[in-house]
Amino acid sequence: MKKYLAEFIGTCVLTLFGCGSAVAVNTLLAQSNVLVPLGFSTLLIAFAFGLSIVAMAYSIGNISGCHINPAVSLGMLVSGRMNVKDFTGYVISQFLGGILGAILLFIILGSNASLGTNGFGEASAMGISVGVAFLVEVILTFVFVLAILGVTSKAENGRIAGLVIGLSLTLIHIFGIPFTGTSVNPARSFGPAIVSGLTSVAFAQVWLFILAPLVGGALAAVCYNFLSKED
Structure with missing residues (x-):
């Protein structure tokens, strides 16, 4: 149960700080009269998610391994490092x-209008199709799960694993x-x-962001198993 509680806390922190940073940055940009390059805002959000992983990796990594992502756990299962x-x-x-x-973020914001959700079509900044x-x-x-499987494959990488995963x-x-x-991350x-909300565009599209990461995580595990086999 300690492992499960650690995963619960870690995923909560990742969602709150990662999605919260995305909401905060986009809100400030929308309300500011200063022209800020889109690339700069993207970097801020990217580092918020990455640093959340780093913080949790060195906090709960020795308890649960700090998966805090069903796609990572699936990769570990397929690679034989985890039981059902x-x-x-x-x-x-x-x-x-x-x-x-997400609930904590909703309480802090006082609104569920924007919670750092994912999307495609009109919900995507580039308007990409569902297939893309x-x-x-x-x-x-x-790429993400492959990096995790590689850096965690050797015990001597333990000290830098959290940093590598966060930067990845x-x-x-x-x-x-x-x-x-x-x-x-589903x-x-x-x-x-x-x-x-159950009627929101984000909820209608969330199936893709559950299924696609799981497919990517499983493929990464199969690929890594093949590449790492000595025979």
């Missing part, structure tokens, strides 16, 4: 943590934010989407 029982407990805890993080959004999320999650997530967000807002997407 723990996988189930982790995923439930992660989704609940994502929901709590799915492909982008699969690729982003594939930052990289993923820098590329993905203009396309989908970057999910690569729990981080589901929490804000459900708190936004």
